[in-house]
Amino acid sequence: MLNDDELKHALRQWKAPDAPASLERRVLGREPHRQAWWRWLLTGSVRIPVPALIAFAAIAVAVYAARVSKAPISCAAAPEQIILAMSCELSDAPSSSL
Amino acid sequence: MNRDQFREAFDRHKDAVYRFAWRMTGSPEAAEDVAQEVFLALLRRPAAFDPALGELRWFLFGAARNQVRKRWRDANRWAELDDDAFVAPPVADMETTEAVATSIRALPPLQREALVLYEYEDMSLEEIARTVDAEIGTVKSRLFRARENLRRALSPLREVRKHAER
Structure with missing residues (x-):
């Protein structure tokens, strides 16, 4: 052991x-300076x-997903979907109403 | 604190803050980052320093210590800060300077900061206690254990000197 x-001496x-x-x-180059608020809108970050x-x-x-699922089916975009949807409605309808 | 006062404080304390961070982190880059954060924090919130509570020097070292501790915590997420475990590094084949640096950096963080502030920044026990927000007795104990660990870790140097004398 050292005395x-x-x-x-060693230390x-x-x-x-x-x-x-x-x-x-790095420190003094960042001294705060007043900046116009509109300039912050152009250059600021959060x-x-x-x-x-x-x-x-x-x-x-x-x-976005909710809006897409509620969007009406476009005839021009997917006619086969309209046919499928109509056939589903017909098959789901009660027989007495036909 | 106005611009001139800040400039004066920076010029007066920058080397000491940097040296402390350098000794604590062992990295020039980390030390510069720590010193930068310390002074920018003072620049942004000068009111955080209350002269009634102590000297600016203590405040700056306290801020540097917090920055160093934050970095240590990020790098050693699962280690205990007050863990006293010390494994003496092999220093027998090293030059004295390298052996001292290696051994001090191997000290547990709380012992290391007490030793660095006392031995290299010439702070009194009371000043260190204020800086690290601990009791004087606690600082004394950390310093004692740090020295004991270093005595043991650096003992091969004595053997080296004896060999050189023969």
């Missing part, structure tokens, strides 16, 4: 460097938490 003096051998010049640029982004994307997909 106190030996330990002290003093380990020198740390001073802060690099780039630190000054940070969105990932869970919020996922939730937003899920809601958007759900809304």
Whole structure:
């Protein structure tokens, strides 16, 4: 085991460097300055938490899916679907009404 | 804190904050990131520093310590911060400087910060206690254990010196 003096001497051998010049640029180059609000609209950015982004994307997909499923069937787009739908309605109808 | 005061604080403390972060992280890039975060936080929220509670130096070291701790936590998600386990690294074939650096970096984080602040930043036990938000007795204990671990880890150096003297 090293004694106190030996330990002290050994510890003093380990020198740390001073802060690099780039630190000054990184800190003082970012000093806040007043920015016009309209400029922020053009250049600004916002940070969105990932869970919020996922939730937003899920809601958007759900809304889109709901709208697509409720959309009327277009005759021009898929005539065979109309035929299928009509045949389903006929087969589902009660026999007394025919 | 106005622009001139911030500039003065930056010029006065930047090297000490960087050195502390460098010794704690072992990485020049990480140390620069930590120092940058510390000073930008002061720039953004100067009111966070209350002179009535202590010196700016303590405040800056406390902020640097929090940044270092955050990085350590990200890198060691499942490790306990106050774990006292110390495995002495093999230093027999190393130069003294490298052996000291390797051994200090192998210290548990709480022991390491106490040792770095005391030995390299010349802080008193009371100043360290304020900086790391702990009791003086706790800091004293961490420092004692850090030194004991280093005495043991660096003991091969003594053997190396003896061999050199022969």
